[in-house]
Amino acid sequence: MSLWFPRLASDRALAAHPVDGPFVLTLAHHNANRVYCLNEAARTRGLHRGMLFSDARAFCPDLASRPADPAADRRFLGALRRWAVRWSPWVGFEGQDGLVLDITGASHLFGGEEVMLAAMRARLDRAGLTVRIGLGDTRGAAWARAHHGEDAALESLPVAALRLEPETVTALQRMGLRSIGQLADSPRAPLARRFGPGLLMRLDQALGSQPEQISPEADPPHYAVRMTLPDPIGLADDVMAGTQRLLDRLCRTLEAHHAGARTLCLTLRRVDGDARDVELRLARPLRDPARILPLFRRGVSEVDAGFGIDQMRLEAIRVEPLPPEQVTQRGTRDPGRLDDLLSRIGTRIGLENVQRFLPADSHIPERSFTVVPAAYSEPGGSWVCLRPRPVLLFPPEPVAATGPRPPGRFRWRRMALSTGRATGPERISPEWWLVDDAWQSGIRDYWQVETLQGRRLWMFYTPQAPGWFVQGEFA
Incomplete structure (x- = not known):
C-alpha cells in the first residue's frame, strides 16, 4: 500500500492556522521565491508548484502565503509513519511526501483490503489531510x-x-x-x-519480476524504565535503593546509544493512585549512576509517600549525544566535579541562575562580556584588551569635578578622596552602528586613579559635555 500526500506541507500549515481561500507556501530556490506547496483553492485558480511567487500573486491578488518549513514537514511525516504502524508493522518512507506499507498478512485483521483502505482514508480525511492511496x-x-x-x-x-x-x-x-x-x-x-x-x-x-524491499524506519530509543513493587515502601532510603536499580538499567540503555541524560524525571506512584514527580536537571549530559544518584536525594526526601509507593518510573526527558571518551595511559579526563557542583546548586536555585561571564567582541566596557547560564555554555574565548580593566564594573556615577585631568580632591559615595596617582587617558569612542543611550554623549577619556585612601578607581571624562564619572574599581 502506498500513501501519497500531495499537499502535505500546506495541509499541515492550514491545520495549525486555517485560511479561507487560496493559500501557498513559499521557498527560496535559485535566488527566487517560488511556490513550494498549495491548497486546492489555489490550484483551481491556475497556480502550480515551482512557479514564481510574484507570478502567483499576479494571477491571484487575494493569495495568502507563508514561508515553508521543510524540517517541520519531515517531522510531521515521521508522525504519520508512527500512526501508520497501527495498520502494519512494516512502514517506510516514500520520498518526501509519502509512505509505503507492507500489509501482507495484516489486512484480514481489519476486514480485508477494501475495508482497511476505507477506514484509513476516513481517518485521514477527518484530520484534514489530502491523500491518495494505491494498492x-x-x-x-x-x-x-x-x-x-x-x-x-x-x-x-x-x-x-x-x-x-x-x-x-x-x-x-x-x-x-x-x-x-x-x-x-x-x-x-x-x-x-x-x-x-x-x-x-x-x-x-x-x-513483480524483481523484488523490492521496504525498509521500515527504526523507532527512536525509549529512555524510560519502570519497577512495580510487591509491597509499598515509604522510607527515603528505600526509594533511593529503588532509584539506584532504575538508574543502572537506564544508564545501560544510554550507554548503548552513546547518549547522556540532561533532564530526568522520577515518578513515584502511591497506593491511593496519586503520583509524585521528582525532576532532576543536570549541568552536563551524564550516564554514570554513581554521579546521578546522590542528586536525587534532596527531591526524594521532600516527597510525601502517603500510605506507600508501589510503583516507580524513571525517564530521561532530555537526552544529548555523549560519545565514548578516549582512554590514555593517564586515564580519562576529569570526571566533572564542577559539573556535579553546578547540578547540586541548580537543584536548589535553578540551573539558569548559576551563570558565568564570557568575553564579547566589543571595546565598550558594558558590552565586553556576556552573562550566560553555566550549565548551557562552555568556557571559551579570551579577554583581549590593551589596557587593564577593573574587576568591579557598575553604571557611571557622577563626581563633582572640572577640567580634563583627574581632580586632586573629590567626593564619591560620601567619601572624601585625594588623588595620589593617575594613569591615562584611554579614549573610547561609541560604536556608531549600535544605538545606546548611555553613549549618546560621545567619546570618553578613561583614567586609572589611585587614591591616597587606598581606592583604585576607573574614572572617565566626557569632553563634549564636561563631567567626571566613576565606572569601576580595581581589586
Whole structure:
C-alpha cells in the first residue's frame, strides 16, 4: 500500500492556522521565491508548484502565503509513519511526501483490503489531510496507482508511473511508448542499450519480476524504565535503593546509544493512585549512576509517600549525544566535579541562575562580556584588551569635578578622596552602528586613579559635555 500526500506541507500549515481561500507556501530556490506547496483553492485558480511567487500573486491578488518549513514537514511525516504502524508493522518512507506499507498478512485483521483502505482514508480525511492511496501486489504498482490512478490497471498507466527520470519519460513518449503495457511489450535489448538497466529494473519491480524491499524506519530509543513493587515502601532510603536499580538499567540503555541524560524525571506512584514527580536537571549530559544518584536525594526526601509507593518510573526527558571518551595511559579526563557542583546548586536555585561571564567582541566596557547560564555554555574565548580593566564594573556615577585631568580632591559615595596617582587617558569612542543611550554623549577619556585612601578607581571624562564619572574599581 502506498500513501501519497500531495499537499502535505500546506495541509499541515492550514491545520495549525486555517485560511479561507487560496493559500501557498513559499521557498527560496535559485535566488527566487517560488511556490513550494498549495491548497486546492489555489490550484483551481491556475497556480502550480515551482512557479514564481510574484507570478502567483499576479494571477491571484487575494493569495495568502507563508514561508515553508521543510524540517517541520519531515517531522510531521515521521508522525504519520508512527500512526501508520497501527495498520502494519512494516512502514517506510516514500520520498518526501509519502509512505509505503507492507500489509501482507495484516489486512484480514481489519476486514480485508477494501475495508482497511476505507477506514484509513476516513481517518485521514477527518484530520484534514489530502491523500491518495494505491494498492498493488508490488511496491512499484502501489506507487503507480497512488500517483496516476487508484483503480486503473497497471498496464494502462503512463510510463511516468514507473518512477523514472523526466528526461527518460520524455524520450519514451517520443518513441511512442506512452503506457506501461506498451513498454512491457517492446523488445528489451534496444531499451537496455539506449536507457541503461535502470529502466528495465523499474519495469520489473512494478510487474513483480524483481523484488523490492521496504525498509521500515527504526523507532527512536525509549529512555524510560519502570519497577512495580510487591509491597509499598515509604522510607527515603528505600526509594533511593529503588532509584539506584532504575538508574543502572537506564544508564545501560544510554550507554548503548552513546547518549547522556540532561533532564530526568522520577515518578513515584502511591497506593491511593496519586503520583509524585521528582525532576532532576543536570549541568552536563551524564550516564554514570554513581554521579546521578546522590542528586536525587534532596527531591526524594521532600516527597510525601502517603500510605506507600508501589510503583516507580524513571525517564530521561532530555537526552544529548555523549560519545565514548578516549582512554590514555593517564586515564580519562576529569570526571566533572564542577559539573556535579553546578547540578547540586541548580537543584536548589535553578540551573539558569548559576551563570558565568564570557568575553564579547566589543571595546565598550558594558558590552565586553556576556552573562550566560553555566550549565548551557562552555568556557571559551579570551579577554583581549590593551589596557587593564577593573574587576568591579557598575553604571557611571557622577563626581563633582572640572577640567580634563583627574581632580586632586573629590567626593564619591560620601567619601572624601585625594588623588595620589593617575594613569591615562584611554579614549573610547561609541560604536556608531549600535544605538545606546548611555553613549549618546560621545567619546570618553578613561583614567586609572589611585587614591591616597587606598581606592583604585576607573574614572572617565566626557569632553563634549564636561563631567567626571566613576565606572569601576580595581581589586
